[in-house]
Amino acid sequence: MAKINGANAMLQVLLDWHIDHIYGFPGGSFDSTMNAIHDFKGKMKYIEVRHEEAGALAASAEYKFTGKVGVCFGSAGPGAVHLMNGLYDAKYDKVPMVAIVANVPTGRQDMDFFQAFDEKPWFDPVAVWDHQIKRAEQIPAMMDEAIRQAYAKKGPAVLILPKDFGWDKIDDNFRVNYNALQAIPNYAAPRKDEVEAAVKVLEEAKNPVVYFGLGMKGHGDVLEKFAEKFKTPLMSSVMAKGVVEDKCPAYMGSIGRVAPKPSDDIQTHADAVIWVGNDSPFSLFFFDPKAKVVQIDVDSEKLGKRHAVDVPILADGAKTLQAIIDAGQAREESPLYKAAIADRQNWEEWEHSFDDSDEMPIRREPIFDIINKYADDDAQFAIDVGNINIDFQRLVNLHDDQTWATSGLYATMGFGSPAALAAATAHPEREVWNLSGDGGFAMMSQELLTEARYNMHILNVVFTNETLGYIEAEQVDESHQPLSGVIMPNNDWAKVAEGMNVKGVTVRTKKEFEDAVKEFKQMDGPMLIDIKFTHDMPYSTELNTLDDPEFVKKYQAEGLKPFSYFADKYGLVEDAASGASEAEEEEPEPEPEPDTTSGASAH
Ligand SMILES: Cc1ncc(C[n+]2csc(CCOP(=O)(O)OP(=O)(O)O)c2C)c(N)n1
Numbered sequence: 001m002a003k004i005n006g007a008n009a010m011l012q013v014l015l016d017w018h019i020d021h022i023y024g025f026p027g028g029s030f031d032s033t034m035n036a037i038h039d040f041k042g043k044m045k046y047i048e049v050r051h052e053e054a055g056a057l058a059a060s061a062e063y064k065f066t067g068k069v070g071v072c073f074g075s076a077g078p079g080a081v082h083l084m085n086g087l088y089d090a091k092y093d094k095v096p097m098v099a100i101v102a103n104v105p106t107g108r109q110d111m112d113f114f115q116a117f118d119e120k121p122w123f124d125p126v127a128v129w130d131h132q133i134k135r136a137e138q139i140p141a142m143m144d145e146a147i148r149q150a151y152a153k154k155g156p157a158v159l160i161l162p163k164d165f166g167w168d169k170i171d172d173n174f175r176v177n178y179n180a181l182q183a184i185p186n187y188a189a190p191r192k193d194e195v196e197a198a199v200k201v202l203e204e205a206k207n208p209v210v211y212f213g214l215g216m217k218g219h220g221d222v223l224e225k226f227a228e229k230f231k232t233p234l235m236s237s238v239m240a241k242g243v244v245e246d247k248c249p250a251y252m253g254s255i256g257r258v259a260p261k262p263s264d265d266i267q268t269h270a271d272a273v274i275w276v277g278n279d280s281p282f283s284l285f286f287f288d289p290k291a292k293v294v295q296i297d298v299d300s301e302k303l304g305k306r307h308a309v310d311v312p313i314l315a316d317g318a319k320t321l322q323a324i325i326d327a328g329q330a331r332e333e334s335p336l337y338k339a340a341i342a343d344r345q346n347w348e349e350w351e352h353s354f355d356d357s358d359e360m361p362i363r364r365e366p367i368f369d370i371i372n373k374y375a376d377d378d379a380q381f382a383i384d385v386g387n388i389n390i391d392f393q394r395l396v397n398l399h400d401d402q403t404w405a406t407s408g409l410y411a412t413m414g415f416g417s418p419a420a421l422a423a424a425t426a427h428p429e430r431e432v433w434n435l436s437g438d439g440g441f442a443m444m445s446q447e448l449l450t451e452a453r454y455n456m457h458i459l460n461v462v463f464t465n466e467t468l469g470y471i472e473a474e475q476v477d478e479s480h481q482p483l484s485g486v487i488m489p490n491n492d493w494a495k496v497a498e499g500m501n502v503k504g505v506t507v508r509t510k511k512e513f514e515d516a517v518k519e520f521k522q523m524d525g526p527m528l529i530d531i532k533f534t535h536d537m538p539y540s541t542e543l544n545t546l547d548d549p550e551f552v553k554k555y556q557a558e559g560l561k562p563f564s565y566f567a568d569k570y571g572l573v574e575d576a577a578s579g580a581s582e583a584e585e586e587e588p589e590p591e592p593e594p595d596t597t598s599g600a601s602a603h
């Protein structure tokens with residue numbers, strides 16, 4: 001029997017799973033695998049990040065962009081601990097990923113040795129599967145198992161490899177189980193009585209809406225058909241932006257703090273919600289508690305979790321919506337639908353009225369006008385955490401094959417740069433936009449070195465507003481406290497970039513930004529644009545009090561109409577029997593979340 005080093009057998013399993021790259025950073029305890037990586041040059045691409053957290057976040061982002069598992073590694077002790085943030089990102093957003101973690105040689109374990117600690121218990125709370133290899137012969141089978149477990153349980157799997165086993169010679173006869181996971185999920189269709197019950201709710205409702213999540217990914221066409229036939233506004237979780245193209249007239253965007261105004265306006269007025277493939281935790285605070293809910297999900301644990309459910313359907317979302325489309329009668333536009341469409345138009349006109357504003361420092365709208373004009377139809381957007389979540393949700397017009405990723409439910413700052421590495425590695429032929437606030441960018445800015453080293457075509461856009469804006473807005477609007485700990489120094493990010501061999505440009509105007517973007521599109525490799533950006537906060541949908549002159553002045557919202565204007569105009573009469581208006585009077589305002597970091601949903 002031919003023999004192979006344990007670490008080489010491990011990498012061969014990755015290759016057989018069609019995984020041809022791995023993010024990581026070496027250490028002494030990982031020497032045996034680094035030797036294997038050297039042996040696999042040309043077959044397995046090694047992306048040497050400058051911080052293990054970046055590798056772990058890149059591995060998590062990889063699945064968000066491509067639907068394929070990402071793999072990262074760290075050495076024993078500090079390298080292992082640095083991975084943790086990326087593992088939690090994967091856990092919260094239900095992302096299959098694999099981390100290979102080194103341990104000191106077996107003969108040195110549990111003896112107070114250098115860098116040694118009991119790694120498995122450390123990973124137990126985060127991992128969907130975590131085990132330390134106990135014999136070298138297990139290596140290929142356990143690598144295979146880690147990948148299958150990550151996919152099946154939709155989370156991070158951690159394989160702990162003691163250094164000595166990586167050097168050991170084992171039989172070279174392992175055959176991977178890649179084919180086993182090629183089965184395409186085929187979730188159940190709904191029963192006839194369930195479809196009838198859903199149609200009844202729809203027919204009895206005056207103002208029904210659809211509220212979907214990532215469970216509908218790939219089925220935007222069915223959602224659009226549904227909205228077209230039943231004249232229902234479509235709303236989504238934050239993470240489901242892009243499932244329906246932004247230009248779809250019925251799509252009001254996501255709901256919550258980061259969302260555009262119209263969906264926030266209309267959600268309390270719905271008397272029926274078709275809730276599909278959506279588990280957004282913030283939805284606890286949305287909708288009239290008395291609204292009728294038809295909830296469709298493939299996971300029974302989700303049914304009734306975020307709102308009382310009247311018609312639970314444990315079935316495929318797209319098949320169920322299609323069955324309702326086939327069985328139900330077309331509807332006229334409801335007052336809520338008409339009001340929503342007009343509200344959205346008012347909101348978008350207001351936003352675009354600032355597109356050519358020459359206010360200094362520059363406003364958000366002119367910047368996003370350029371991004372929308374210049375981003376390729378298959379651009380990949382890596383989105384950090386902070387006000388950029390709000391601006392991206394509201395101002396980027398996603399279309400065609402554009403993709404995006406952020407840190408959703410875990411919402412870690414510093415996600416943008418590692419996610420950009422993942423996008424550029426997975427699809428080097430497509431351009432990558434890393435959109436990050438100055439605080440978030442600072443957390444992983446060392447990855448400019450990685451971008452330069454591999455000449456990745458990434459445009460890093462840093463929004464320098466000299467504050468941790470998202471938290472500043474919370475301190476002002478929610479807790480009414482003095483600003484505390486949010487100031488950022490006005491850093492020269494272009495200079496930092498140049499110091500790391502990345503072309504750096506500082507811009508203050510729309511024209512300068514446009515010229516810099518044009519330059520990026522002509523060149524190879526990475527670039528950084530530091531925008532000296534407005535210190536004003538995005539329009540607050542949490543307050544959304546257009547009848548308050550102070551509020552209007554603060555957000556220059558003279559062009560915006562309160563929703564009551566459209567409600568009156570289109571005869572949106574609150575029906576006491578439906579509970580919508582009653583509920584508004586009776587139910588106390590929900591307490592703001594202690595940390596409403598992103599309002600995002602995994603599904
Ligand atoms: C690692 C981490 N630390 C703290 C937070 C809390 N937090 C959320 S957004 C934010 C501010 C982001 O600031 P910046 O990147 O400058 O973006 P801005 O909102 O100013 O555009 C903070 C501190 C977090 N989400 N992640």
Ligand SMILES: [Mg+2]
Nearest residue numbers: 437438467469
């Ligand atoms: Mg900032």
